[in-house]
Amino acid sequence: MSETIIFQNAFLINGTGSDPIPDAVLVVCDGLIKEIITHGKKIKALKGRFIDLRGKTLMPGLIDAHVHPGNVEWNLSKTAELPPAVYVHRVTRTLETDINLGFTTLRDAAGLDAGFRAAIEQGLIRGPRLFLSVTPLTQPDEDSGDPGESPKKPSPRNSLGIYPEICAGPDEMCAAVRRTLNHGADQIKVFADGEVVAQSKTDRAKPGQVKFSIEELKVAVETADAAGSYVMAHTYCPEAIQNCLQAGVRSIEHGNLMDAETARMMAEKKAFFVPTLTVYDLCAQEGREGLDAYTIEKLEIVAYKGLEALEMAYQRGVKIGSGSDIIGPFQHLKGRELALKAEVMTPMEAVVSATRTNAELIGMADRFGTLEIGKLADLIVVDGNPLENLSLFEHALKQVVLVMKQGKIMKDIM
Numbered sequence: 001m002s003e004t005i006i007f008q009n010a011f012l013i014n015g016t017g018s019d020p021i022p023d024a025v026l027v028v029c030d031g032l033i034k035e036i037i038t039h040g041k042k043i044k045a046l047k048g049r050f051i052d053l054r055g056k057t058l059m060p061g062l063i064d065a066h067v068h069p070g071n072v073e074w075n076l077s078k079t080a081e082l083p084p085a086v087y088v089h090r091v092t093r094t095l096e097t098d099i100n101l102g103f104t105t106l107r108d109a110a111g112l113d114a115g116f117r118a119a120i121e122q123g124l125i126r127g128p129r130l131f132l133s134v135t136p137l138t139q140p141d142e143d144s145g146d147p148g149e150s151p152k153k154p155s156p157r158n159s160l161g162i163y164p165e166i167c168a169g170p171d172e173m174c175a176a177v178r179r180t181l182n183h184g185a186d187q188i189k190v191f192a193d194g195e196v197v198a199q200s201k202t203d204r205a206k207p208g209q210v211k212f213s214i215e216e217l218k219v220a221v222e223t224a225d226a227a228g229s230y231v232m233a234h235t236y237c238p239e240a241i242q243n244c245l246q247a248g249v250r251s252i253e254h255g256n257l258m259d260a261e262t263a264r265m266m267a268e269k270k271a272f273f274v275p276t277l278t279v280y281d282l283c284a285q286e287g288r289e290g291l292d293a294y295t296i297e298k299l300e301i302v303a304y305k306g307l308e309a310l311e312m313a314y315q316r317g318v319k320i321g322s323g324s325d326i327i328g329p330f331q332h333l334k335g336r337e338l339a340l341k342a343e344v345m346t347p348m349e350a351v352v353s354a355t356r357t358n359a360e361l362i363g364m365a366d367r368f369g370t371l372e373i374g375k376l377a378d379l380i381v382v383d384g385n386p387l388e389n390l391s392l393f394e395h396a397l398k399q400v401v402l403v404m405k406q407g408k409i410m411k412d413i414m
């Protein structure tokens with residue numbers, strides 16, 4: 001049995017969306033939440049290490065459902081040119097930053113090698129629990145315009161041998177999904193729409209240019225489902241989103257060009273929506289150096305549409321998760337997503353999107369995402385009240401003063 005840790009005098013946000021509880025006591029032992037006491041009774045009988053949280057908030061560890069710690073540069077080919085040892089150390093640094101920010105779980109939207117998950121599980125590096133897509137699935141480009149360029153030849157994502165899977169037709173889709181699962185993917189990431197930062201040097205498709213047929217997407221969903229997995233889809237325009245919904249895709253990413261009819265359909269199909277506001281905000285605020293003119297042209301199509309899309313989905317009762325989608329530098333700003341969301345949602349709803357809803361999306365709501373008896377002790381202590389000021393998370397390296405993952409204290413600067 002491990003040491004019992006007793007958090008006392010906590011302002012408790014449990015992640016379910018219910019009202020916060022002042023002066024709560026939460027007991028952790030053997031990696032699990034053993035007890036939650038909300039009336040100040042019984043506490044004298046408890047034995048273990050007491051941690052006083054007066055003036056601080058205790059809440060579930062954050063989950064970011066759309067990240068790219070593997071994309072260490074804005075420019076993907078620059079990332080791929082890094083020597084393997086340099087690449088691994090830079091990714092490791094980002095993963096360590098993420099746990100220090102209070103993210104106890106990440107869902108990688110492709111690019112991260114399964115070795116990083118193993119290194120974290122073996123305790124070689126400090127990092128969040130990882131749910132990986134490993135390699136994204138995309139379509140061959142129509143015509144690169146360059147006769148020397150084979151449209152089926154993908155560009156590498158890094159120097160560790162991760163390439164996008166280029167597939168056309170149901171059979172290739174099925175094979176690509178199986179290969180990706182064999183490479184250690186927890187979920188399958190498909191590009192169902194043109195990209196802003198293209199993965200392949202031959203890919204000229206813009207946001208709004210639909211990729212994959214409903215039939216192909218159905219095969220991806222069925223093949224993933226047969227292995228106990230699911231599909232997350234990069235989409236922007238209504239047609240791409242609707243194709244994915246008809247195919248049974250669980251998780252719609254970005255969705256910037258959404259319309260009302262598509263939002264209604266998303267609610268009806270009970271799909272999850274993961275808007276990714278931070279990455280576009282970063283491009284507007286912190287600059288976009290390193291992006292070429294064509295990438296910026298593509299960015300302009302979607303950059304300022306994210307909040308409108310969120311509003312449409314929110315009004316229609318869509319289940320809304322949370323993802324920052326940061327690529328390149330500025331990975332430490334992942335927490336900005338919560339404050340950006342609160343322009344549409346309430347602060348409590350923004351917190352729930354990054355905790356309970358993201359856990360549901362990943363299929364782990366019975367294990368973590370809320371602070372309830374019997375769940376894994378994934379929790380954070382915030383100096384202050386995030387419901388009064390969500391931008392605390394943007395300064396999380398300072399404001400998140402304690403991080404616990406599965407009962408283990410990963411950070412303590414209290």
Ligand SMILES: [Zn+2]
Nearest residue numbers: 066068109325
């Ligand atoms: Zn992404």
